Amino acid sequence: xxxxxxxxxxxxxxxxxxxxxxxxxxxxxxxxxxxxxxxxxxxxxxxxxxxxxxxxxxxxxxxxxxxxxxxxxxxxxxxxxxxxxxxxxxxxxxxxxxxxxxxxxxxxxxxxx
Amino acid sequence: xxxxxxxxxxxxxxxxxxxxxxxxxxxxxxxxxxxxxxxxxxxxxxxxxxxxxxxxxxxxxxxxxxxxxxxxxxxxxxxxxxxxxxxxxxxxxxxxxxxxxxxxxxxxxxxxxxx
Numbered sequence: 745x746x747x748x749x750x751x752x753x754x755x756x757x758x759x760x761x762x763x764x765x766x767x768x769x770x771x772x773x774x775x776x777x778x779x780x781x782x783x784x785x786x787x788x789x790x791x792x793x794x795x796x797x798x799x800x801x802x803x804x805x806x807x808x809x810x811x812x813x814x815x816x817x818x819x820x821x822x823x824x825x826x827x828x829x830x831x832x833x834x835x836x837x838x839x840x841x842x843x844x845x846x847x848x849x850x851x852x853x854x855x856x857x
Numbered sequence: 858x859x860x861x862x863x864x865x866x867x868x869x870x871x872x873x874x875x876x877x878x879x880x881x882x883x884x885x886x887x888x889x890x891x892x893x894x895x896x897x898x899x900x901x902x903x904x905x906x907x908x909x910x911x912x913x914x915x916x917x918x919x920x921x922x923x924x925x926x927x928x929x930x931x932x933x934x935x936x937x938x939x940x941x942x943x944x945x946x947x948x949x950x951x952x953x954x955x956x957x958x959x960x961x962x963x964x965x966x967x968x969x970x971x972x
Binding site for chain 2: 775776778785786787833837838843844845
């Protein structure tokens with residue numbers, strides 16, 4: 745089955761700096777890669793996603809890049825703000841895997857003033 | 858947008874009892890429901906996938922007789938934790954899909970504490 749690895753597990757940045765979180769996946773048939781932000785005790789919130797027919801997608805301060813050949817994708821947050829502090833999860837799904845989402849291990853992002 | 862209502866949001870039960878968690882899709886038909894368990898400071902781990910009217914498919918290591926899943930309609934899926942033990946204490950969360958990987962809508966989660 746699919747295996748998703750995520751790094752780093754914790755990330756501390758100064759307000760205004762950029763943050764980058766990286767994930768790799770194992771199933772070359774995976775074609776959907778969402779990123780979620782989860783605050784303590786809350787449901788995951790979709791912040792951006794990308795499909796395998798696209799290499800990059802941007803939404804204001806958030807961008808995601810996908811390298812299908814290397815099977816890795818990354819989340820980029822620019823101009824970080826204290827409210828960006830949360831746990832971020834990457835995920836992957838493939839039609840052959842029943843479209844179930846396999847999550848990465850998570851990154852605790854802390855944006856310091 | 859799509860909304861999934863999950864209840865209860867938290868529950869405390871005694872060891873040996875059973876607890877039922879409900880997830881309802883309020884404004885769309887959930888062809889597929891995914892059930893996850895999340896331990897503190899860990900990731901979401903898929904427990905099972907259920908399709909309306911079919912038996913659930915459980916992930917390796919998940920006891921199907923302990924975690925009963927029912928998906929009798931396109932708007933309701935339930936997870937029953939039977940004979941709960943303290944080690945079952947966790948955050949349980951459902952995610953509904955209309956099919957394919959067109960989008961996943963998460964419930965608000967249930968914090969289960971077994972004492």
